[in-house]
Amino acid sequence: MSETIETTPSGGCCGGGCCGMQQQPEQQAQAAQSRRETKAPAATGVHLETGAAVPSATPAAQAGPEHVEEAVAYDGILLSGFGGPEGQDDVLPFLRNVTRGRGIPDERLEEVATHYRHFQGVSPINQQNRDLKAALESALAVAGIDLPVYWGNRNWAPYLDEALQQADAAGATRLLAIPTSAYSSYSSCRQYREDWADALEATGLQATMQIDKVRQFFNHPGFLAPFVDGVRSTVDEARAAGFADAEIEVLFATHSIPTADAERSGAPDLHEWGPGGGYEAQHLAAAEHVMAEAAPGIGWQLVYQSRSGPPSQPWLEPDINDAIDALEARRAVVIVPLGFVSDHMEVMWDLDEEAIETATEAGLWARRAPTPGTDAQYVGALVDLVQERLEGRPVAERKAVTSIPAWYDVCRPGCCENPRLGFRPAIAGLQP
Numbered sequence: 001m002s003e004t005i006e007t008t009p010s011g012g013c014c015g016g017g018c019c020g021m022q023q024q025p026e027q028q029a030q031a032a033q034s035r036r037e038t039k040a041p042a043a044t045g046v047h048l049e050t051g052a053a054v055p056s057a058t059p060a061a062q063a064g065p066e067h068v069e070e071a072v073a074y075d076g077i078l079l080s081g082f083g084g085p086e087g088q089d090d091v092l093p094f095l096r097n098v099t100r101g102r103g104i105p106d107e108r109l110e111e112v113a114t115h116y117r118h119f120q121g122v123s124p125i126n127q128q129n130r131d132l133k134a135a136l137e138s139a140l141a142v143a144g145i146d147l148p149v150y151w152g153n154r155n156w157a158p159y160l161d162e163a164l165q166q167a168d169a170a171g172a173t174r175l176l177a178i179p180t181s182a183y184s185s186y187s188s189c190r191q192y193r194e195d196w197a198d199a200l201e202a203t204g205l206q207a208t209m210q211i212d213k214v215r216q217f218f219n220h221p222g223f224l225a226p227f228v229d230g231v232r233s234t235v236d237e238a239r240a241a242g243f244a245d246a247e248i249e250v251l252f253a254t255h256s257i258p259t260a261d262a263e264r265s266g267a268p269d270l271h272e273w274g275p276g277g278g279y280e281a282q283h284l285a286a287a288e289h290v291m292a293e294a295a296p297g298i299g300w301q302l303v304y305q306s307r308s309g310p311p312s313q314p315w316l317e318p319d320i321n322d323a324i325d326a327l328e329a330r331r332a333v334v335i336v337p338l339g340f341v342s343d344h345m346e347v348m349w350d351l352d353e354e355a356i357e358t359a360t361e362a363g364l365w366a367r368r369a370p371t372p373g374t375d376a377q378y379v380g381a382l383v384d385l386v387q388e389r390l391e392g393r394p395v396a397e398r399k400a401v402t403s404i405p406a407w408y409d410v411c412r413p414g415c416c417e418n419p420r421l422g423f424r425p426a427i428a429g430l431q432p
Helices: 025-034 088-098 106-117 125-142 160-169 186-203 221-240 259-263 277-294 320-325 345-361 376-391
Strands: 076-081 149-153 174-179 210-213 248-255 299-305 332-336 365-368
Touching (some): 125 149, 149 160, 160 186, 186 210, 221 248, 221 365, 277 299, 299 345
Parallel strands (some): 248 332
C-alpha cells in the first residue's frame, strides 16, 4: 500500500520515526541527478515455459506446489521495497507512481504530500531498506550463504527493473524475492508480484530470469519476536508509571484496506476466513501470539489506520482514533504497528502524530512500540526464509508460531485479487 494513499506499504525501525531522515546536500544532489521519476510500465503479459503453470519461476516452482520442498540453487536475493521520496522534488512523482492508473489529480496528491513535506519531503523507508540490505548481507555471510542482495523498489528509485538489470549484469538468472511486507493482501503481496512482472518485461528478461518469492512471514517467530519484546517493555513502562493491568489497552495497528480486497485476501477459496479475509485473520493470529508471549491478561484489540478512498466505500474498521475515543476504564494505551516491518510515513504521521495526539487529548498515557527495522531476530527470520528455499525444507519443519501454519511458497490462483482493478500480469503464483 502506499504510505498514505490506498495501497499497503511493506511494511516499514527504531520506533522513533526519524531514522535515516537526513541526507547531506551533496547526497541529495546526486540522487536528484540520477533519479528516474516513473516506474516501469505495466506488463502486457508473462512468460511461461512449456508445461509450466507459474510464469518466470524456477523448475522447482513451475508446477505451482503449495510448498516447494526441492532445493534450489539461487544466485541472488531480490529485496523488494515500497520506495519513498528523498527530497521535496520527489514527492509528487513518487505519489503518481503509487497511484498510477487511478486517475487521481495532482491536487488530491498534494493533500497527501503535506505529510511528506512536514518531514522535508523525506520518507525514512529508503534508508531503512539500505540498512536492512546491509544487515541481511552480513547475516547471510555469517550463515555461510554466499548470495548477493539486489535491492529495488516498487515506487521510487532504485526501481525493481534497475535491480534486475544489476543482477543480470552480474550473471544472475535465479532470484529469490523478499517483499518487505509480511501479510497477504493485494498491496502487500500481489502488487509486488505484478511489479516483478512489469520489471521483467521492461528489462526484456522474462524468458531468461526466474524469480521465486519467500512465503508471507506474518507467523515466523523471528518477525514477531521484536513485537513481543516491544509490547513487553512498553507494558512494563506503563506499569512503572503506575497503571494497573486493567487500565492498559494494547492497540495492534495495521493499514486498513477496502473490505472487498480483504475478502479476496489469503487464498479465500482454500480457507474459511471471517469477513476481513486472510489479511485480518493473519493479523489477529499474530497479535494473539504476541500477547500470549508478552503480556497475557492485558486487554487488546486489532485496529486500522490510514484509510482513504470515498466515504461510500467500506474499509476495515475500527479506525485507531475511533478505537481510542471509545476506550472505557482505560488510562494507558500501547500502540503496536503490527502491520509494518519498519518506520515510514504512515507510522510516523498516522501513529506518532495523529494517534498519539488523539490519546493525549483523551487524557491517556500513550506510547508506540517499535517496528522490527533491522532487529537481529527479524533479519535472522529473513535468512531462515532464504535457507528454507535453498535446502527445500519440508513444510512440517518450517518455523511458524501462530494458529495459521507456514504460508504458501507459490501464491494460489486468484489470491489477493483487487476487485476494482482486476487481474494484471503477475509472477510467483498460479494464474490468474
